[in-house]
Amino acid sequence: MPELPEVQTVVNGIKDILIGKKIIKFKKFTTKLRYPIDTKINQKIKDSHVLNIKRVAKYIIINLSNNNTLIIHLGMSGRIILNKNNEKKESKHNHFIICFTENCFLKYFDPRKFGLIQIVKTEEFLDLKFVKNLGIEPLTKNFNSTALKLICNKKKSNIKSIIMNQKYLVGVGNIYASEALFISKIDPLKEGCRLTSLQLNLLVKAIKFVLKKSIKLGGSSINDYALVSGNLGNYQNNVKVYGRDGLKCLNKSCNSLIIRIVISNRSTFMCPKCQK
Numbered sequence: 001m002p003e004l005p006e007v008q009t010v011v012n013g014i015k016d017i018l019i020g021k022k023i024i025k026f027k028k029f030t031t032k033l034r035y036p037i038d039t040k041i042n043q044k045i046k047d048s049h050v051l052n053i054k055r056v057a058k059y060i061i062i063n064l065s066n067n068n069t070l071i072i073h074l075g076m077s078g079r080i081i082l083n084k085n086n087e088k089k090e091s092k093h094n095h096f097i098i099c100f101t102e103n104c105f106l107k108y109f110d111p112r113k114f115g116l117i118q119i120v121k122t123e124e125f126l127d128l129k130f131v132k133n134l135g136i137e138p139l140t141k142n143f144n145s146t147a148l149k150l151i152c153n154k155k156k157s158n159i160k161s162i163i164m165n166q167k168y169l170v171g172v173g174n175i176y177a178s179e180a181l182f183i184s185k186i187d188p189l190k191e192g193c194r195l196t197s198l199q200l201n202l203l204v205k206a207i208k209f210v211l212k213k214s215i216k217l218g219g220s221s222i223n224d225y226a227l228v229s230g231n232l233g234n235y236q237n238n239v240k241v242y243g244r245d246g247l248k249c250l251n252k253s254c255n256s257l258i259i260r261i262v263i264s265n266r267s268t269f270m271c272p273k274c275q276k
């Protein structure tokens with residue numbers, strides 16, 4: 001599932017190319033992704049210019065010059081590819097194409113059709129229910145050990161589920177949660193309220209570190225994710241625990257093997273010796 005770094009990588013990959021371009025038309029090949037696609041979407045975005053593109057949580061936000069805003073979410077398996085001079089539908093999983101001036105085409109692919117595209121009035125964006133309910137952005141200054149302490153305060157649920165809960169913190173998915181907990185040497189099953197100040201501090205740093213590193217490497221190409229160019233991201237080659245069960249812990253002087261446990265139905269990888 002595309003997480004914060006993968007979505008940020010998409011935004012970074014399309015931003016400079018699309019800002020300033022005019023939308024010529026919206027071609028759709030399905031009526032519905034997770035939700036039905038607005039039947040008037042073409043009229044609503046046609047002839048407008050792209051003013052800005054940014055990421056909010058795991059949403060790609062495209063502000064248009066006609067006071068409309070496009071919201072795209074990649075769901076479980078969504079991908080965006082930018083093509084020059086090729087307007088054709090690429091496969092049965094290519095569900096829509098946004099055609100821009102200068103022969104530029106944004107193509108959306110999604111085998112599981114769990115993504116979404118929505119159009120809203122720009123001024124109504126912040127009032128949308130899903131935007132209001134979002135937790136802290138982990139890469140902002142607002143996410144620090146004080147904020148994490150407040151989040152974990154009195155919580156008996158395990159720390160991995162807490163940091164993956166979008167109500168508290170946005171965009172930290174399964175891979176990044178496992179990695180950050182390994183780097184900060186915290187047992188994923190530890191109750192949130194039992195983390196020490198030092199652990200809170202280390203965990204904040206580790207979360208920021210893994211997300212930034214992944215963005216730098218173009219995201220993780222686990223489960224079909226790819227860059228807008230079609231190339232693959234590289235973070236999966238840099239993981240320390242994810243998918244490494246049965247292999248040796250990478251911490252020096254630790255001879256333990258990485259194990260896989262299941263937390264909230266998700267695979268979790270950890271070193272039973274290093275993580276406390």
Ligand SMILES: [Zn+2]
Nearest residue numbers: 249254271274
């Ligand atoms: Zn270890």
